[in-house]
Amino acid sequence: MRSRKPIDDAPQASPPPAGRKRMAIVTTVWKYLSHAQHMGDRFLVGYPMDGAWKKPAIDVVSLYVDQKPEDDQSAERAASFGFKVYPTIAEALRQGGDKLAVDVVLIIGEHGDYPTNEKGQILYPRYEFFKQAADVFEADGRAVPVFNDKHLSYSFEKAKAMVAASKRLDFPFLAGSSLPVTWRLPSVDLPYGAVVEDALMVGVGGSDPMDYHALEAMQSVLERRRGGETGVRRVQMIQGDAVWKAADAGRWSRELLGAALSRSDSLQGLSAEDGRTQALGEGDEIARIAQKPAAYFIDYRDGTKATLLMLNGVLADYNLAVKVQGRPDPLSMQFLLPPNPNVAYSAQLMDKVVRMVETGRAPYPVERTMLVCGMLESCLDSRQKGQEPLDTPHLAVRYDSPRESLFART
Amino acid sequence: MDPHEPEPAADWTRRAAMGAMAAGAVGAARARAYAQPPAAATPPARPRIAAVVTCYYKTSHGQGIVDRFLDGYGWQGKHHRPALDIVSLYVDQKPKGDLTDERLARHPGLKEYPTIAEALTRGGDGLDVDGVVLIGEHGDYLRDERGRMHYPRYEFFKQVADVFRKTGRSVPVFNDKHLSWNWEWAKEMVATARELDFPFLAGSSLPVTWRIPEYETPDGAAIEEAVCVGYGGVDSYDFHGLESLQCFTERRRGGETGVKAVEVLRGPDVWKALDPAAGGSARTRALFDACLCRSFRLSSPMPGYGNAFPTLEQAAKLASDPLLYRLHYNDGLVGSLFMMSGLVADFTVALKLEGDSAIRSTQLYLCGISPNQTLPNFFSPLANHIEAMFLTGRAPYPVERTLLTSGVLCTAVDLLAEKKGRAETPDLSSIAYRAPRESQYMRS
Numbered sequence: 110m111r112s113r114k115p116i117d118d119a120p121q122a123s124p125p126p127a128g129r130k131r132m133a134i135v136t137t138v139w140k141y142l143s144h145a146q147h148m149g150d151r152f153l154v155g156y157p158m159d160g161a162w163k164k165p166a167i168d169v170v171s172l173y174v175d176q177k178p179e180d181d182q183s184a185e186r187a188a189s190f191g192f193k194v195y196p197t198i199a200e201a202l203r204q205g206g207d208k209l210a211v212d213v214v215l216i217i218g219e220h221g222d223y224p225t226n227e228k229g230q231i232l233y234p235r236y237e238f239f240k241q242a243a244d245v246f247e248a249d250g251r252a253v254p255v256f257n258d259k260h261l262s263y264s265f266e267k268a269k270a271m272v273a274a275s276k277r278l279d280f281p282f283l284a285g286s287s288l289p290v291t292w293r294l295p296s297v298d299l300p301y302g303a304v305v306e307d308a309l310m311v312g313v314g315g316s317d318p319m320d321y322h323a324l325e326a327m328q329s330v331l332e333r334r335r336g337g338e339t340g341v342r343r344v345q346m347i348q349g350d351a352v353w354k355a356a357d358a359g360r361w362s363r364e365l366l367g368a369a370l371s372r373s374d375s376l377q378g379l380s381a382e383d384g385r386t387q388a389l390g391e392g393d394e395i396a397r398i399a400q401k402p403a404a405y406f407i408d409y410r411d412g413t414k415a416t417l418l419m420l421n422g423v424l425a426d427y428n429l430a431v432k433v434q435g436r437p438d439p440l441s442m443q444f445l446l447p448p449n450p451n452v453a454y455s456a457q458l459m460d461k462v463v464r465m466v467e468t469g470r471a472p473y474p475v476e477r478t479m480l481v482c483g484m485l486e487s488c489l490d491s492r493q494k495g496q497e498p499l500d501t502p503h504l505a506v507r508y509d510s511p512r513e514s515l516f517a518r519t
Numbered sequence: 520m521d522p523h524e525p526e527p528a529a530d531w532t533r534r535a536a537m538g539a540m541a542a543g544a545v546g547a548a549r550a551r552a553y554a555q556p557p558a559a560a561t562p563p564a565r566p567r568i569a570a571v572v573t574c575y576y577k578t579s580h581g582q583g584i585v586d587r588f589l590d591g592y593g594w595q596g597k598h599h600r601p602a603l604d605i606v607s608l609y610v611d612q613k614p615k616g617d618l619t620d621e622r623l624a625r626h627p628g629l630k631e632y633p634t635i636a637e638a639l640t641r642g643g644d645g646l647d648v649d650g651v652v653l654i655g656e657h658g659d660y661l662r663d664e665r666g667r668m669h670y671p672r673y674e675f676f677k678q679v680a681d682v683f684r685k686t687g688r689s690v691p692v693f694n695d696k697h698l699s700w701n702w703e704w705a706k707e708m709v710a711t712a713r714e715l716d717f718p719f720l721a722g723s724s725l726p727v728t729w730r731i732p733e734y735e736t737p738d739g740a741a742i743e744e745a746v747c748v749g750y751g752g753v754d755s756y757d758f759h760g761l762e763s764l765q766c767f768t769e770r771r772r773g774g775e776t777g778v779k780a781v782e783v784l785r786g787p788d789v790w791k792a793l794d795p796a797a798g799g800s801a802r803t804r805a806l807f808d809a810c811l812c813r814s815f816r817l818s819s820p821m822p823g824y825g826n827a828f829p830t831l832e833q834a835a836k837l838a839s840d841p842l843l844y845r846l847h848y849n850d851g852l853v854g855s856l857f858m859m860s861g862l863v864a865d866f867t868v869a870l871k872l873e874g875d876s877a878i879r880s881t882q883l884y885l886c887g888i889s890p891n892q893t894l895p896n897f898f899s900p901l902a903n904h905i906e907a908m909f910l911t912g913r914a915p916y917p918v919e920r921t922l923l924t925s926g927v928l929c930t931a932v933d934l935l936a937e938k939k940g941r942a943e944t945p946d947l948s949s950i951a952y953r954a955p956r957e958s959q960y961m962r963s
Contacts, residue, residue, distance in 0.1 A: 141825075150824055150825065155828060157826070158812075160812050160813055160881075162811075182823060292731050294729055294886070295729075296733050367598060368596045368597065370598075372596070373593065374887045375894065377893065380893045383577050384618075386591060386593070425892070438595075440596070445731075447889070448890055450819065451819075452826070453826075
């Protein structure tokens with residue numbers, strides 16, 4: 110633990126010690142097991158990385174929290190680690206002075222009491238937080254790297270505006286879920302430039318938090334396909350028994366379902382009851398135990414198709430199967446989410462933030478996250494509009510994936 | 520481990536995997552000081568197997584392993600159905616939650632027998648199975664004054680061997696976990712397997728489960744020091760810790776040479792061994808710390824924090840009954856198993872290799888036991904190796920590993936009971952073997 114720094118109201122922040130960077134954290138809520146606690150603490154007490162305990166050369170110097178529930182930890186963290194909680198985002202970024210006084214901004218808009226819209230999306234104020242940060246950058250004539258936890262916004266328009274602002278003001282911008290960077294079982298990736306014939310992801314949890322994670326995990330693999338990412342042409346979301354009928358109609362592959370489920374360590378139903386293993390990719394048992402199943406169909410502009418099945422009641426982890434041209438069997442993997450309270454995956458994600466600060470470049474393109482925001486929003490729109498397919502000309506998002514696999518494997 | 524582009528698994532097919540395992544076993548058989556006897560006859564295409572278990576209830580090892588043969592399991596991206604049939608079952612105890620009847624009802628080819636001999640002869644005169652799975656874990660058995668659980672593995676094994684002797688035919692045997700709580704019996708089990716000339720596989724699932732990250736001792740590397748950090752009780756999970764350590768150390772330069780002495784420390788002495796200021800070893804401490812950094816379930820020393828690194832003082836508050844088993848190998852290597860219940864809840868290993876400035880470390884990942892998980896799939900690679908033995912007639916790795924770890928465990932339990940610090944181990948000093956060159960852990 111670092112020694113406690115005196116807190117005063119000096120108008121100008123002192124420069125950081127040589128070689129160290131100053132971080133502002135902007136979050137909805139900081140309480141035990143919230144994303145802010147998981148991620149923010151990494152910069153306070155360090156984190157495990159590559160078999161060592163890493164303490165990045167970054168000091169949290171200021172914090173903004175939007176809500177302070179009874180179990181708020183922000184005051185305790187500020188006192189223990191000698192930073193200040195500011196009443197506004199602008200003040201946090203300027204450390205109470207009149208100029209931007211941090212070197213990186215961490216935006217964590219997850220958890221807290223926010224309204225839900227008619228699509229079931231929680232209206233976390235990520236765009237609003239980001240905009241206030243960008244306004245400071247613009248006003249002060251300097252911009253610093255920004256990390257945004259999870260999707261950019263519930264709205265693709267807002268997400269697009271965020272990415273546009275980062276380009277206009279020219280700062281590195283990293284975002285997204287930890288699933289793309291966590292450990293995989295087995296430790297495999299799509300060979301760069303491979304032709305993808307079909308893909309199927311299985312996941313669990315509510316919309317829109319968990320479907321977002323699942324879609325981004327799948328995207329982080331599929332974006333490596335031949336030709337790179339060129340965007341999404343059409344999406345559709347269906348629910349209930351229609352999901353199983355769609356398999357019979359050839360909309361998604363039972364073979365890939367079997368491959369994805371073969372990677373699961375958390376099958377439910379009879380496995381939860383008496384411990385037995387099950388081949389839930391075969392037969393009707395899966396339809397019996399699934400609770401309100403949903404299928405998200407993603408048709409890419411290059412003709413690739415992919416499906417996310419959200420299968421509450423069937424499993425409790427995230428697994429992907431990809432049919433790769435020239436391979437006899439599907440490539441399949443589990444995106445491993447190690448348990449609470451350590452959540453080892455968040456260390457992997459925060460290490461990518463450290464890498465961005467150290468190199469001045471986001472290690473992977475924010476367009477991934479932007480595209481997935483759009484996919485998800487349009488899927489939810491499809492569900493709203495009678496579960497009909499929706500053309501998505503606005504999702505012609507092109508980007509190149511990094512050649513190097515960036516998931517945890519060392 | 521050195522970051523490099525991971526290649527998708529080369530072995531995509533069952534056939535390739537089986538071939539690889541068979542090759543590993545053959546390689547091992549050729550190695551110096553270790554010659555696994557071949558099976559008496561060519562194994563049949565679809566072996567018939569007898570399962571002999573103490574218990575068969577949810578979460579018991581009997582259920583975890585035998586279910587994988589009966590119902591298959593996720594393996595290399597498919598639901599793998601083993602190419603064998605469990606045809607007979609002996610269940611020693613049936614506490615509440617017993618699943619025997621349910622499994623018998625769903626698997627008409629499976630029959631239950633009242634004795635082990637009958638399970639092997641299936642009611643006839645001769646041995647009428649092609650392999651035997653012995654699972655003596657869980658159930659209500661005596662825990663003696665030394666803390667040893669008297670699981671009847673030796674007794675089960677002996678009844679199996681008696682049938683082999685009487686019928687003049689032997690088939691491969693798998694024994695789950697350590698051989699016996701009694702060292703003399705453990706030795707006898709391996710001697711009997713040699714005498715009756717049947718493939719014998721044993722041990723924990725830890726050596727063959729996933730590693731996070733993927734890591735293996737480079738074949739023939741000189742190891743300067745090895746540490747495992749685990750959790751659990753005496754004559755229980757400590758066995759898993761010893762196997763976790765041994766599967767890395769046995770690959771060192773010169774192969775396994777045996778253990779000449781075992782030391783145990785308990786309580787404050789363990790922390791001293793980790794504290795250079797108190798005469799402990801800085802290198803041991805560095806390896807211990809690396810293990811903690813590989814844990815997914817390191818307890819936080821500070822309330823309200825999910826994941827923070829403890830000082831030794833904080834670690835001592837979290838782990839109230841720390842244990843250290845120190846293995847002094849014949850070739851000078853020292854291996855340490857720290858049992859740290861309260862501080863961690865998983866098994867990690869760290870190595871310092873000669874000529875390598877970095878510490879190499881990994882977690883032997885027990886998939887399926889975290890909250891929300893339901894399937895103890897660390898049994899899957901074990902089941903797969905057992906299947907490979909029945910199909911090829913060769914044990915995929917030497918039982919000497921488990922003989923050695925069983926001996927270390929028996930010695931450690933005695934030392935703890937007698938409050939002694941160290942014992943010379945002439946019996947263990949003669950256990951030399953070579954591990955197969957090919958890694959045996961799950962990675963595809």
